[in-house]
Amino acid sequence: xxxxxxxxxxxxxxxxLYIVTSKDEDRMNGQIVNTVIQVTSEPPRIAVxxxxxxxxxxxxxxxxxxxxxxxxxxxxxxxxxxxGFRSGRDxxxxxxxxxxxxxxxxxxxxxxxxxxxxxxxxxQVDLGTHTVFIGNVVRSEVLNEGTPLTYQYHKVLKGxxxxxxxxxxxxx
Amino acid sequence: xxxxxxxxxxxxxxxxLYIVTSKDEDRMNGQIVNTVIQVTSEPPRIAVxxxxxxxxxxxxxxxxxxxxxxxxxxxxxxxxxxxGFRSGRDxxxxxxxxxxxxxxxxxxxxxxxxxxxxxxxxxQVDLGTHTVFIGNVVRSEVLNEGTPLTYQYHKVLKGxxxxxxxxxxxxx
Numbered sequence: 001x002x003x004x005x006x007x008x009x010x011x012x013x014x015x016x017l018y019i020v021t022s023k024d025e026d027r028m029n030g031q032i033v034n035t036v037i038q039v040t041s042e043p044p045r046i047a048v049x050x051x052x053x054x055x056x057x058x059x060x061x062x063x064x065x066x067x068x069x070x071x072x073x074x075x076x077x078x079x080x081x082x083x084g085f086r087s088g089r090d091x092x093x094x095x096x097x098x099x100x101x102x103x104x105x106x107x108x109x110x111x112x113x114x115x116x117x118x119x120x121x122x123x124q125v126d127l128g129t130h131t132v133f134i135g136n137v138v139r140s141e142v143l144n145e146g147t148p149l150t151y152q153y154h155k156v157l158k159g160x161x162x163x164x165x166x167x168x169x170x171x172x
Numbered sequence: 173x174x175x176x177x178x179x180x181x182x183x184x185x186x187x188x189l190y191i192v193t194s195k196d197e198d199r200m201n202g203q204i205v206n207t208v209i210q211v212t213s214e215p216p217r218i219a220v221x222x223x224x225x226x227x228x229x230x231x232x233x234x235x236x237x238x239x240x241x242x243x244x245x246x247x248x249x250x251x252x253x254x255x256g257f258r259s260g261r262d263x264x265x266x267x268x269x270x271x272x273x274x275x276x277x278x279x280x281x282x283x284x285x286x287x288x289x290x291x292x293x294x295x296q297v298d299l300g301t302h303t304v305f306i307g308n309v310v311r312s313e314v315l316n317e318g319t320p321l322t323y324q325y326h327k328v329l330k331g332x333x334x335x336x337x338x339x340x341x342x343x344x
Contacts, residue, residue, distance in 0.1 A: 001311070003275050009287040009312040010210050012242040013218075014188030014322045035209050038182050038338050039221050040299050046185075047304070049211050049219075070184040103175050115181040125297055125306065127212050132219070132304070134297065139173070140181040150186045150322060166210050 010167060011153035019069045019083050019109045020048055021099075022059035028107050029088035031056045032080055034151040035166055036068045044137040046119055049130050051164035055088040060133055064121040065104035071149040075112035084165075103139050115142045130166055182339060183325035191255050191281045192220055193271075194231035194238045200279050201260035203228045204252055206323040207338055208240045216309040218291055221302050223336035227260040232305055236293040237276035243321040247284035256337075275311050287314045302338055 021030035035049035048066065050057045060066050071080060082093055099107040104118045119135025151167075193202035207221040220238065222229045232238050243252060254265055271279040276290045291307025323339075 001272075001275050003311045005216060005309055005312045006287075006314050007216065007312070008314055009242070009289055010213075010216070012188075012286045012314070012320045013208060013210055014186065014320050015209065016184075016186030035211070036185060037187065037207050037209060037221070038185055039207070039304060040302050040338055042301060044177060044179065044182070045299060049209070070181070100173075103173050114184045115178075117181055123297060123299075125295060125304070127217060127295075127306065129214060130212050132211060132297070132306075134299065134304075137177055139175045140177050140179070142178050142180055142184070148184045148186050148324065150324070152320065152322070166212055 013167075015151040017071050017080070017149040017151045019071065019080065019113070020050070020056060020066055021069075021107045021109065022056050022063055022066045023105050023107065024059045024062040027059065028094060029055045029059055030083055030093055030107065030109060031088070032084035033068070039134060044140075045122070045134060046117060046137055047132055047134045049127075049132050049166050051130050051166070053164050057131060060121065061131075063105070065106055065119065066121070066133065066135065067102055067104065067106035067108050067116060067118045069109040069113040069116045072112050072114050072144065072146045073149045074146070075149055079112050110143055114144050114146050114148055115140065185339075187323040189243050189252070189321040189323045191241045191243065191252065191285075192222070192228060192238055193241075193279045193281065194228050194235055195277050195279065196231045196234040199231060200266060201227045201231055202255055202265055202279065202281060203260070204256035205240070211306060216312075217294070217306060218289060218309055219304055219306045221299075221304050221338050223302050223338070225336050229303060232293065233303075235277070237278055237290065238293070238305065238307060239274055239276065239278035239280050239288060239290045241281040241285040241288045244284050244286050244316065245319045245321045247321055251284055282315055286316050286318050286320055287312065
């Protein structure tokens with residue numbers, strides 16, 4: 001057995017699809033994330049993985065809070081695409097959509113969303129290109145009944161990942 | 173806006189379904205895990221969340237290696253059920269199924285699996301009831317073409333989680 005790594009195995013891992021937001025003072029931003037997971041039940045905690053290059057990363061590091069909206073499977077690419085393929089540093093992603101301000105101050109994206117969670121960061125792990133933020137859930141609300149959008153290479157987005165996603169695969 | 177936590181939001185998070193194994197000296201074990209995620213692309217790293225009560229947790233802590241098999245959507249509950257609802261401390265889960273020994277020494281479950289990964293732990297995060305193990309992928313192989321089994325509350329397993337899963341919800 002040889003120690004080779006076939007990167008196409010990563011296409012077999014399954015995820016949901018979420019908009020994660022954060023804020024700092026009067027700045028706010030959001031981005032598409034596939035790696036939002038529940039890590040403990042008691043107390044309820046979630047983790048998110050964010051690329052260090054992303055504006056949302058900078059905001060979470062400073063404010064130590066974030067929100068996650070679970071996208072509905074009917075959410076059109078035209079709605080969530082801009083959250084994944086453009087940077088909030090040079091484009092106000094929140095200018096054209098409706099949002100509420102959460103108890104953490106984070107913008108809560110409620111359009112095309114099944115539910116929304118807010119969390120306070122209790123730990124973070126430096127992984128080189130990315131950081132794992134682990135947070136205590138401080139508020140969560142179900143907005144709509146429905147089926148969550150999933151991120152599976154074989155089914156959704158035709159396998160495209162934004163360059164800063166943990167699942168990004170550079171073209172050979 | 174009140175700071176209430178509606179735990180049914182956690183049912184909206186989506187996951188894959190995996191068998192994670194580990195070994196230590198002549199002991200080996202495996203269990204069902206829904207929280208296997210890729211955390212970085214360069215270098216390729218994955219994270220798994222394991223309950224501290226689980227036998228596999230004990231083995232990973234000692235050996236610092238684990239494997240993950242991605243289950244095919246056709247995998248019957250009768251096959252993977254025992255990996256989720258029984259403890260390897262009092263039942264040899266690997267006695268009745270075929271497996272290979274990986275380069276890490278972990279048993280690789282290849283039945284009903286699309287692909288398999290082996291990883292060496294580089295970091296671990298204590299979350300109280302659970303530990304996040306972060307590992308460098310040292311070997312990965314695609315075994316079969318197919319669609320991965322997913323774990324969505326609304327679609328799979330009728331919402332049942334084993335009591336030690338991060339997504340377990342106690343009956344009220």
